[in-house]
Amino acid sequence: MIDTLILQKVSKKTIRNVMLFAIMLVMVSPTVILAAEKGQQHDAIVVGAGIAGLSASWELAQKGFDVAVIEMQPLYGGTATMSEGALCIVGTPEQAKAGIIDSPQIAFKDFMTYGSDQGGPGPDVEWVRYYTNKSRHEIYDWLTGLGVTFEKSAVLMPGNSVPRWHKVIGKGRGLVEPIHRACKQSSRVTFFYGHKALSLIRGKSGRISGIRAQRLKDNVSIDYLAPVVILATGGFQGNMKMVQKYWPERQPFPERILKGAGINATGSGHEMAQAVGARLFNMQYQWNYATGLQSPSDITGSRGLNAFSQQSIWVNKAGSRFVNESQDTRMTFPELIKQPGGTYWAIFDSAARNSFFISGWSRESIEEGLFNNQQNSRFVKSAPTIAELAVAAGLPPQILTETVNHWNAMVTAGSDTDFGRIGCCRTPWSNPNRIERAPFYAVQFYPLARKSMGGVSIDRSCRVLDDSGKHIPGLYAAGELTGLAGVNGKASLEGTFLGTSIMTGRVAGRAAAAELSGQTKP
Incomplete structure (x- = not known):
């Protein structure tokens, strides 16, 4: 890295030549590493600034440890920021005010039955x-203590015997920002944005001692060293x-x-963990949706959004319905992929337009970005009659x-x-209008490829396990990387992805802090 003081002493022409040379190297080989910096030492390293990584970082910071958060994107939040910001929670004041009787015993039965x-x-029983x-x-x-606010009523979602899906005011941003703000206020957490984790560093003793990352703006390689690493x-699914x-x-x-997953959801953590002997489990447990809308902002046409109208009917290329649209993805997804071309059209009228839903989007964004956007004319059609709509x-x-x-008529x-x-x-799906x-x-x-319910195997302290069931010293994992700790089994109760990401992040952070404090039992 060229020091700023040195830059002041050299000519602009020299600086320009160095920069041009660097750009040429990157153009020839985008993955080339131009130089290597001396390793940075920290108490703990968290890879990923999504909701699991932020939760883990908060826990470590509260115990007084210096945390380096390595994030490939220029912003924090990950997939959570594009979500509805809704969580599956048991026994809340909102439930009590609505007269909803819920308990851990009732919820446990729902989880085990549905998954x-x-x-x-x-599902993993424990x-x-x-x-x-x-x-x-x-x-x-914890969230309300950080300033997160919830809507007044919980929502009933498939697989739950009572309403326990709690929506955060402000959606994904309203959920993530207070956690990030708390991490920043601690002064113990340092974020390294635009840094891609390449591999875990393993010492001679076999203990994980850090990660090697690449700073994307100049492809410089940096080793971040710490006694514990948390992968999040x-x-x-990306x-x-x-x-x-x-x-x-x-x-x-x-x-x-x-x-339909976040841009960073590429399985990089799985590959890094596997490279040091981690065991993967239930990777075939994928929670994919039949409600994939091509993203209007994606010029490649490869990315999608979770969207739907609860008042719509779904028709295939033949113009016929093919499924009960109110069923969850366990039923609708297999039926969709049987249809010609693997696609369908949702048909609805102007009365239903106002209730059209896109996960993480506001009402204004849906109107401006979807219905009033001429660039979407390939997959959004409108007409004064059904016959003209069909054409x-x-x-x-x-x-x-x-x-x-x-x-x-029905x-x-x-x-x-x-x-x-x-x-x-x-x-509302089962109470439709004409x-x-x-x-x-x-x-x-x-x-829509959306979520993964299998991943890196962990123990009850979120320590990563190898094929023999032993933990890999110094390595922890949290969030969707862990398949949400197996909480869902084969089917996800909505709100458990964000909920379990928070929970495993906090458990991993506390366990890592306990280890750093010299406690023998995380």
Whole structure:
């Protein structure tokens, strides 16, 4: 690295020549490492500034330890910032005020039932027990103490016997910013943005002693050294090669699948951990959605958003419904990938436009970025009649008209004789309206690679385990990298991804702090 004092003593021409040379090297080989800096020593290193990494960093800072947070992106937050900021929590004041009777015992049964299936392991019993017993204290009380505010009522989501999905005011940003602010205020946490972790450093004793990172602006290699390292790098659903490698055998791989995870969710943490002997588990447990909307801001067409209208019906290329739209992704995703082209159109009217949902987006953003954006005309269609809408979307006009008319008749009769949607559950999906108010809309959807429920194996202190079940000294992991500690098993209760990321982040931070303090038992 060229020191700023030295720069003041050399000519501008020399500086320009050095910079041009550096740019030429990067253009020839983007991964070339131009130089290496002397290693930086810290008490602890956290890789990833998402919600799990921030939670771990906060815990370490509270115990007085110096923390270096290595983050590839120029900003903190990761996938959490693009979420609804909703958490699955048991026994909150919001539930009590609404007269909702909930308990760890009721929640434990819901978790174990929903995440289990015939064949293969289900949820991790001990982590489920910890989550259901401690979510009020570890998540709700902690967050509100940091300044996070929740909406007044909890929402009932699939798999839950009572409403326990708590939405944060301000969505993902409203959830993440107070945690980040608390980390910054501690003065013990230093963020190194634009730094890509390349590999773990292992000492002669076999203990992890740091990470090697690459500063992306100039490709300089830097070793960050510490007695403990916490990996919080997220999942792998942004890496299509890994998604396909670990795809469930019983499902065909979709013709087209959009990346719905964060930009950093590339499986880099999995690869680093594996390189030092970490065990991976349940990698085939992927929680992918049938509600993938091509991202309007992505020019590559590869990234997607989780979006839907609860008042819509879904039709395939033939113009026919093919599924009960109110079911969760366990049912809708397999049906979607059976359809011609692996795609469908959501059909709804102007009355339903105001309730169209995109995860993490405000109402204003949806209107401006989707419906009023001419660049989206390929996958967002509008017309004054259903027949004209069909033509715009490339669907058979007569069949789509018949499908909508048949749907309206079933809504009036109060019974979905085709797929059993109407009145099937306690959600707006099962209490639909007729599609009759012009203009009419058709929005095209694809499969969406969203979350991973398998990952790096950890123990109850979030220490990373090897294939023999022994912990790798000095190495911890948290968040989606760990498959959310197996809390979900084969199916995710909504809100447990953010919730478990916070919980495992805090557990990892406390355990690492205990080890640094000389305690023999994290």
